Amino acid sequence: MSDTNEQKPDTGPADLVISPPKRSFWRNLSYVWLVPLAALVVTLFIAWQSWAERGQRIEILFENAAGITADETTLRYRDVEIGIVEDVKFAPDLASVVIGARIDRTVAASLPEDAQFWIVRPEVSASGITGLSTVLSGAYIQAAFDPVPEAKATRFTGLEDTPLILPGMRGTKVTLRTDSGTQLTPGAPIFHQGIEVGKIETPRLTESGEGVMVDAFINAPYDRRLTSAARFWQVSGFSVNIGPSGLNLSIGSIASLVRGGIAFDTVVSGSEPIRSGQVFDLYDDEDTARASVFREEIENPVDLTVEFDESVSGLTAGSSVVYKGVKIGSVSFLGAFIEERNNSQEVVLRSVISIDPQRLGLDAEAPTAEVIAFFANAVKNGLRARLATQSIFSRSLVVELVELPDAAPDTLGIFAETAPLLPSVASDLPDVGATAEGLLQRVNDLPVEELLDQTIATLAAVESLAGDENLRAAPDAFVALLDDARGLIGSPETQALPAELNTAVSELRAVAEQLRQADAVNRLVAALDAAEEAATSVTDVAANIDTATETLPALIADLQALTEKANALEVEQFLAAASAFLEGADRLIDTPDMRALPASLTGALDEAREALAELREGGLIENTNATLASAREAASAVEDATANLPELSRRIEALVAEAERTLSDYGSQSSFNRETISSLREVRAAAEALSKLARAIERNPNSLLFGR
Amino acid sequence: MENTGRPPHILTARDAGLVGCTHCGKVHPPSAAVCGRCGAALHARDIANLQKVWAWLIAGMVVYIPANLYPMLSTASLGHTTENTILGGVIELMHHGSYGVAAIVFVASIIIPVAKFIAIAFLGLTTTRRVRMSAHHRHVLFEVVEFIGRWSMIDVFVVAILSSLVRLDFAATITPGIAAISFALSVAFTMMAALSFDERLIWDALEDE
Numbered sequence: 001m002s003d004t005n006e007q008k009p010d011t012g013p014a015d016l017v018i019s020p021p022k023r024s025f026w027r028n029l030s031y032v033w034l035v036p037l038a039a040l041v042v043t044l045f046i047a048w049q050s051w052a053e054r055g056q057r058i059e060i061l062f063e064n065a066a067g068i069t070a071d072e073t074t075l076r077y078r079d080v081e082i083g084i085v086e087d088v089k090f091a092p093d094l095a096s097v098v099i100g101a102r103i104d105r106t107v108a109a110s111l112p113e114d115a116q117f118w119i120v121r122p123e124v125s126a127s128g129i130t131g132l133s134t135v136l137s138g139a140y141i142q143a144a145f146d147p148v149p150e151a152k153a154t155r156f157t158g159l160e161d162t163p164l165i166l167p168g169m170r171g172t173k174v175t176l177r178t179d180s181g182t183q184l185t186p187g188a189p190i191f192h193q194g195i196e197v198g199k200i201e202t203p204r205l206t207e208s209g210e211g212v213m214v215d216a217f218i219n220a221p222y223d224r225r226l227t228s229a230a231r232f233w234q235v236s237g238f239s240v241n242i243g244p245s246g247l248n249l250s251i252g253s254i255a256s257l258v259r260g261g262i263a264f265d266t267v268v269s270g271s272e273p274i275r276s277g278q279v280f281d282l283y284d285d286e287d288t289a290r291a292s293v294f295r296e297e298i299e300n301p302v303d304l305t306v307e308f309d310e311s312v313s314g315l316t317a318g319s320s321v322v323y324k325g326v327k328i329g330s331v332s333f334l335g336a337f338i339e340e341r342n343n344s345q346e347v348v349l350r351s352v353i354s355i356d357p358q359r360l361g362l363d364a365e366a367p368t369a370e371v372i373a374f375f376a377n378a379v380k381n382g383l384r385a386r387l388a389t390q391s392i393f394s395r396s397l398v399v400e401l402v403e404l405p406d407a408a409p410d411t412l413g414i415f416a417e418t419a420p421l422l423p424s425v426a427s428d429l430p431d432v433g434a435t436a437e438g439l440l441q442r443v444n445d446l447p448v449e450e451l452l453d454q455t456i457a458t459l460a461a462v463e464s465l466a467g468d469e470n471l472r473a474a475p476d477a478f479v480a481l482l483d484d485a486r487g488l489i490g491s492p493e494t495q496a497l498p499a500e501l502n503t504a505v506s507e508l509r510a511v512a513e514q515l516r517q518a519d520a521v522n523r524l525v526a527a528l529d530a531a532e533e534a535a536t537s538v539t540d541v542a543a544n545i546d547t548a549t550e551t552l553p554a555l556i557a558d559l560q561a562l563t564e565k566a567n568a569l570e571v572e573q574f575l576a577a578a579s580a581f582l583e584g585a586d587r588l589i590d591t592p593d594m595r596a597l598p599a600s601l602t603g604a605l606d607e608a609r610e611a612l613a614e615l616r617e618g619g620l621i622e623n624t625n626a627t628l629a630s631a632r633e634a635a636s637a638v639e640d641a642t643a644n645l646p647e648l649s650r651r652i653e654a655l656v657a658e659a660e661r662t663l664s665d666y667g668s669q670s671s672f673n674r675e676t677i678s679s680l681r682e683v684r685a686a687a688e689a690l691s692k693l694a695r696a697i698e699r700n701p702n703s704l705l706f707g708r
Numbered sequence: 709m710e711n712t713g714r715p716p717h718i719l720t721a722r723d724a725g726l727v728g729c730t731h732c733g734k735v736h737p738p739s740a741a742v743c744g745r746c747g748a749a750l751h752a753r754d755i756a757n758l759q760k761v762w763a764w765l766i767a768g769m770v771v772y773i774p775a776n777l778y779p780m781l782s783t784a785s786l787g788h789t790t791e792n793t794i795l796g797g798v799i800e801l802m803h804h805g806s807y808g809v810a811a812i813v814f815v816a817s818i819i820i821p822v823a824k825f826i827a828i829a830f831l832g833l834t835t836t837r838r839v840r841m842s843a844h845h846r847h848v849l850f851e852v853v854e855f856i857g858r859w860s861m862i863d864v865f866v867v868a869i870l871s872s873l874v875r876l877d878f879a880a881t882i883t884p885g886i887a888a889i890s891f892a893l894s895v896a897f898t899m900m901a902a903l904s905f906d907e908r909l910i911w912d913a914l915e916d917e
Binding site for chain 2: 029030032033035036038039040042043046047050072136
């Protein structure tokens with residue numbers, strides 16, 4: 001446009017239009033201006049956003065700031081990061097640490113005054129290890145609160161420890177009342193049917209200082225099980241209880257073992273729900289807790305009166321009323337009354353029992369009249385009250401309702417001013433003491449003395465039988481018999497046998513030694529070698545006949561002399577001697593004595609067997625044990641005796657081996673040799689028979705007695 | 709260039725009633741809209757050009773503010789997150805004793821952009837106003853600004869490379885912050901501003917005297 005203006009310098013100025021500058025300001029305005037505008041908008045938006053995201057500043061007071069670092073430590077709610085610590089500084093009086101933090105605005109908007117903050121650090125306690133993740137990531141501040149819209153608290157006081165019950169947790173808080181808090185540890189678990197359903201807080205003294213109160217928190221949904229019928233009791237790890245029902249040992253979980261614990265259960269049904277903060281009693285153990293139900297909480301109880309003629313010592317208010325072993329109520333009142341009866345005053349022991357109609361299977365809401373009608377009917381059918389002992393070990397009594405169809409007919413006494421009278425019968429167990437006494441009396445009456453006398457007489461008879469002469473003689477006879485056998489084995493002939501053999505062997509050995517000393521064989525071999533040499537030299541010499549002819553006769557003469565020398569050796573003599581010796585040995589082994597040895601042993605054993613048969617026939621079977629003992633002694637004597645037999649056989653065998661070795665040294669397959677060897681084999685066979693016998697006796701000495 | 713300062717009368721294309729192409733230098737009759745040789749748009753001096761310069765410059769300056777206030781990059785290492793602005797990074801580098809690197813970062817990220825703003829603003833203002841600086845010097849200044857523009861991206865490159873390389877999840881992760889984008893935009897905008905500036909305006913003022 002400026003160009004057109006410039007193009008017309010000569011034309012009249014009338015053509016110039018004034019308006020363009022005005023238009024041109026906007027017209028000339030480039031679209032590029034949108035860029036800084038957009039940049040500005042974006043920048044402002046970012047600025048606004050980061051301001052909006054900056055979060056609300058809150059301040060938390062802590063005793064100390066262990067593990068807290070500015071700009072690093074985070075704040076978490078339900079384990080989601082909601083902010084970061086901005087600064088850590090002291091309170092003006094230096095008494096505490098003020099931690100300034102920025103937290104998310106949405107969270108800050110509903111942060112109530114009672115929000116709880118605590119520092120999560122790694123922690124090891126009896127119930128486990130917590131906060132392990134903070135070892136790596138560092139400590140953080142955990143927040144717990146029940147969100148309240150529009151609550152914008154900014155100043156808080158932090159907790160020193162992790163709170164046991166967090167605000168915002170769903171459940172019911174109740175208070176437990178007990179006498180002592182020795183077994184209560186803060187954080188101890190609460191069990192319901194074995195499942196951990198809550199925790200207790202730190203126990204505190206009541207204002208009067210006479211009891212201990214502890215807040216307990218039952219998590220949802222288990223708190224629905226908590227009704228006015230619930231009973232709490234302590235479970236301190238394990239409990240041992242010896243009572244009428246025997247030994248009772250119960251062990252809880254490890255956690256409860258270490259920290260103690262509390263259990264609760266709903267003992268009766270049909271009770272109303274509780275409100276938060278309700279106070280319950282804490283019982284020492286489960287039995288007490290369960291028993292307490294009957295004492296206090298009978299709904300719609302029906303009172304009946306029972307009069308007893310006998311002593312009610314052991315019955316107290318609170319004692320149970322039992323029907324067929326089931327507790328259906330309790331004694332609520334016990335007292336003596338003076339009654340006008342037959343124109344005289346009588347003291348009557350009257351007790352009032354409260355019956356739980358529910359326990360009898362009646363409707364809990366049933367009107368009293370209905371229950372009384374039920375009892376009136378039952379009494380007509382023989383229902384009676386009587387005293388019974390709770391257990392044989394205790395003197396405490398219970399009121400027992402029994403059905404006695406054959407009891408004297410009676411009716412339920414209905415009175416205007418007192419409870420209906422239930423007829424009673426005398427109990428069939430009057431007194432435990434008396435029973436025990438009766439038992440002792442019966443024990444006393446037992447004919448103990450007579451029994452003892454009889455026993456003594458019996459024993460004396462037994463003794464006399466054992467002391468019988470014949471009985472004593474029997475083992476002696478057997479011993480003599482065995483002595484005979486031993487004598488036989490130990491006879492000089494038998495004993496001499498090894499010695500003779502020994503001498504024979506030593507002779508043989510001496511001969512062999514002589515032979516060895518003479519070096520006969522070697523020399524023979526050497527001579528033969530020499531002869532061979534000579535023969536070789538002869539062949540050599542024969543090549544030079546000229547020179548050799550003179551020396552040949554001399555050589556032959558030498559050879560002859562040598563052969564003669566060899567012949568002169570006393571080989572034949574030795575062989576004859578050896579043969580003679582072996583024959584002697586053979587003879588020796590062949591001696592009748594030697595042969596007779598096993599036979600005589602057998603004879604002795606036969607004798608023994610016979611003796612035993614006699615014994616058996618003697619009809620003293622009752623005393624067989626004693627006899628057997630002595631027989632066994634005898635057998636061991638036999639065994640000792642037979643121990644020599646293997647020795648003997650060993651020696652014979654050694655001798656044979658020696659002789660055989662000598663002979664094999666000797667070498668050749670002469671008939672003499674064969675004979676010797678066969679005779680030696682015989683010797684060995686004899687020795688083997690001997691050792692076999694010895695072994696048999698050793699293995700089974702009884703075979704001596706029973707012939708097997 | 710002995711004719712700088714008070715040059716003798718030079719016949720410019722505009723004086724001759726022609727339009728010179730800013731791209732290839734060919735002159736055309738004023739009616740021509742597009743350069744017959746290179747196809748670039750033809751225009752004589754246009755006051756709108758200067759508007760563009762100012763617009764880009766202001767845009768660059770605007771985005772330069774968050775570029776300095778917001779973290780350039782956030783380093784997450786073993787659960788600890790550290791965020792650093794440009795200036796904060798420079799200070800940290802100095803604390804670590806890396807004065808050289810600190811100086812480079814400081815010059816590239818603070819001094820040069822600021823100097824560019826000043827230079828472009830100065831050039832834009834002096835097209836219509838009389839100053840002591842000679843036209844020739846201003847022209848040199850413009851050339852320097854145009855040249856140096858592309859080198860201002862060092863920071864952005866560093867952030868881009870680091871954040872794409874250091875991705876070790878838990879051990880170390882670097883993520884670019886808002887400042888990185890802002891800074892990149894700022895550099896781009898100032899480059900646009902320099903590009904939009906018609907250096908002939910420097911000389912026009914001289915001619916008009």
